[in-house]
Amino acid sequence: xxxxxxxxxxxxxxxxxxxxxxxxxxxxxxxxxxxxxxxxxxxxxxxxxxxxxxxxxxxxxxxxxxxxxxxxxxxxxxxxxxxxxxxxxxxxxxxxxxxxxxxxxxxxxxxxxxxxxxxxxxxxxxxxxxxxxxxxxxxxxxxxxxxxxxxxxxxxxxxxxxxxxxxxxxxxxxxxxxxxxxxxxxxxxxxxxxxxxxxxxxxxxxxxxxxxxxxxxxxxxxxxxxxxxxxxxxxxxxxxxxxxxxxxxxxxxxxxxxxxxxxxxxxxxxxxxxxxxxxxxxxxx
Amino acid sequence: xxxxxxxxxxxxxxxxxxxxxxxxxxxxxxxxxxxxxxxxxxxxxxxxxxxxxxxxxxxxxxxxxxxxxxxxxxxxxxxxxxxxxxxxxxxxxxxxxxxxxxxxxxxxxxxxxxxxxxxxxxxxxxxxxxxxxxxxxxxxxxxxxxxxxxxxxxxxxxxxxxxxxxxxxxxxxxxxxxxxxxxxxxxxxxxxxxxxxxxxxxxxxxxxxxxxxxxxxxxxxxxxxxxxxxxxxxxxxxxxxxxxxxxxxxxxxxxxxxxxxxxxxxxxxxxxxxxxxxxxxxxxxxxxxxxxxxxxxxxxxxxxxxxxxxxxxxxxxxx
Numbered sequence: 001x002x003x004x005x006x007x008x009x010x011x012x013x014x015x016x017x018x019x020x021x022x023x024x025x026x027x028x029x030x031x032x033x034x035x036x037x038x039x040x041x042x043x044x045x046x047x048x049x050x051x052x053x054x055x056x057x058x059x060x061x062x063x064x065x066x067x068x069x070x071x072x073x074x075x076x077x078x079x080x081x082x083x084x085x086x087x088x089x090x091x092x093x094x095x096x097x098x099x100x101x102x103x104x105x106x107x108x109x110x111x112x113x114x115x116x117x118x119x120x121x122x123x124x125x126x127x128x129x130x131x132x133x134x135x136x137x138x139x140x141x142x143x144x145x146x147x148x149x150x151x152x153x154x155x156x157x158x159x160x161x162x163x164x165x166x167x168x169x170x171x172x173x174x175x176x177x178x179x180x181x182x183x184x185x186x187x188x189x190x191x192x193x194x195x196x197x198x199x200x201x202x203x204x205x206x207x208x209x210x211x212x213x214x215x216x217x218x219x220x221x222x223x224x225x226x227x228x229x230x231x232x233x234x235x236x237x238x239x240x241x242x243x244x245x246x247x248x249x250x251x252x253x254x255x256x257x258x259x260x261x262x263x264x265x266x267x268x269x270x271x272x273x274x275x276x277x278x279x280x281x282x283x284x285x
Numbered sequence: 286x287x288x289x290x291x292x293x294x295x296x297x298x299x300x301x302x303x304x305x306x307x308x309x310x311x312x313x314x315x316x317x318x319x320x321x322x323x324x325x326x327x328x329x330x331x332x333x334x335x336x337x338x339x340x341x342x343x344x345x346x347x348x349x350x351x352x353x354x355x356x357x358x359x360x361x362x363x364x365x366x367x368x369x370x371x372x373x374x375x376x377x378x379x380x381x382x383x384x385x386x387x388x389x390x391x392x393x394x395x396x397x398x399x400x401x402x403x404x405x406x407x408x409x410x411x412x413x414x415x416x417x418x419x420x421x422x423x424x425x426x427x428x429x430x431x432x433x434x435x436x437x438x439x440x441x442x443x444x445x446x447x448x449x450x451x452x453x454x455x456x457x458x459x460x461x462x463x464x465x466x467x468x469x470x471x472x473x474x475x476x477x478x479x480x481x482x483x484x485x486x487x488x489x490x491x492x493x494x495x496x497x498x499x500x501x502x503x504x505x506x507x508x509x510x511x512x513x514x515x516x517x518x519x520x521x522x523x524x525x526x527x528x529x530x531x532x533x534x535x536x537x538x539x540x541x542x543x544x545x546x547x548x549x550x551x552x553x554x555x556x557x558x559x560x561x562x563x564x565x566x567x568x569x570x571x572x573x574x575x576x577x578x579x580x581x582x583x584x585x586x587x588x589x590x591x592x593x594x595x596x597x598x599x600x601x602x603x604x
Binding site for chain 1: 317338339341343344346348349351352353354355356357358359360361362364379380383384387388389390
C-alpha cells in the first residue's frame, strides 16, 4: 500500500487512490444491488474522499483498531455505509468477502455503522448531527493530552442544517483544535432536493471562517487535490480546518450524477451493467 | 433555591459528588468534567481550580456536551458530563441514546438538581421524567443515590464500570442513612428496614422518608420492608422478589410514578408476582411551589407513604 509508494510522488499517490476509488465504486454498487437498498448517491460523492483518507492519509492499523495513538476518522454522514464499509474492508479491517453480507439479517454491516460489531468504526452514527460533536470531543481529549493523533470528520452538506453541528463548530473554533479536520461532502443535494432550495447553506466558507476555522476548497473528486489538502492539514496549525470538497452525488456513474433521485435508489440489472461498464472503462483509461 | 438549603443533619448530595470526583481525579488523570455553563450549579468550581485543563465547558449546548463527552471517552477519558437534569436528559436524549448507550461509550452523565429541586421555576426546570426516559434505553445504567455516602459510592462505582451511566444527583437535603456496613454495588438494592406485611421500594430523596414511614408503621404493629432501589436500571430482581413476597408494595420516588421506579416495579410484578401496589410520585406537569410543598401535595412524605401503605394493605386483605 502506501508504504510502497514514494510519498513525494503525487502522481503515483493519486494513481493509487484512483485505482482504490474505482474498486470501491464497483464494490459498493454491487453491495447495494445485492441488498436491494442503500444510498448510492452519497456513497459515490464521498468515495474519493474516503479512498484518500483510508488508502493514504490515516495513520491506522487494522490489527490494532483501538490503539490509543491512532488517527480517528468519524463518519458523521453515517448513512453512506456502502462507501465506508468498502473502504474499511479494502484497508483490511474485516474480510472483503463480508461486504457481500451488507444489510442481510444479522450482518455486522448494518445500514449505519456500529462500533460494537465492527472494528474501525469510532462511534455509531446514522441520525445526522452526531458524529461531528463526537469528533470534537476526541480532538479535545488529544488536546488535553498533547497527543499527536489527528481527527477527521466527514459530514454531509445537508447535515449542516442540524444545530448540533454548529454547536460543535463553535466549540472547536473556540478551543483552537488544530489537529481537527472536517471535510464537508458538498454535493449540494439532500434527500429530496438541492440544499440551496431547502435551507440554504451559502455562504458556507464564510460561515466556517466566522466560527474560527481555516477553510480550503477543492474538487472533491480530484485525488491529487484532495491529497494536497490533507497534506496541508498535517502541517502545524492553531485552528481547526474545514475542507469543503465540491462533489457530485452519484459521481462515476453518469446517469446518477447530480440526480437527487439516486439518494437511495437501487439500479436495475441493466443500469447496474451500464454502471459497471462505465467504471471499468474509467479504470482502463 | 432557599427552600432546599440543608438544615442541620441534612446534606446536599452535590457536595459528596464533587468531593468524590476531586478525590478520584487527583489519582486518575482520565477523569474530566464536561459542563454546559453549569460550573456553579454543578459545584465544580473547585474541580476547575484544581484541574483547569480537565474542565471542559462547552457553553449552553447540551447536545454538543453529550457528543463531546462520547468523544472524550473515545480518546481514553472518563468524562463526567454534568448539567441540570432537566436539560441534560431532554435536550440531549438522542445523543444519550446513540452516542453513549448504543455506542457503549464510557460516559458518566450526571443529572444535577434532578426531580423538583427547582420547584418554583416550574415544569420546564423540573426533571421528573428523566428516570422514565432513561430506563427505556438499553445498556444505560441508571443510578439514583439516596444520600451523600451512596452518592460518593455511586461515583466510584461509575468510574469502575466500563460503560455509560446516568447518575441522578439531588440538591434536596437528605440525611445520612443508617445502614449495614455493605459496599454499594451497581444493580444491588439494600434493605434498610425489615418487615413482612408490605414492602416500600423507594429511590433517592424518598428513601429516608420511607424509613421514617416504616418506623411509624412499626409503632402500629405493621412490618414494612424498606428497599432502597438505588439502581433503577438494571433493577435488582432478587430484591423485587423479596418485596413481592410480602404481598403488597408501595413505591415512592421524586419523579413520575408511571414509567419511573414505580413503573419498573409494576412491570416486574405483573410478569412474575402480581401483588397490590400503590405508586407514589408525580402525575405530570406541576404548578409552581417549593420542592417540599410539591412533595407534600403528592404524598411524598413519611405520612403520605404511611397512608399509601394502609391503603395497599386493605387491598392485600381483599378490603
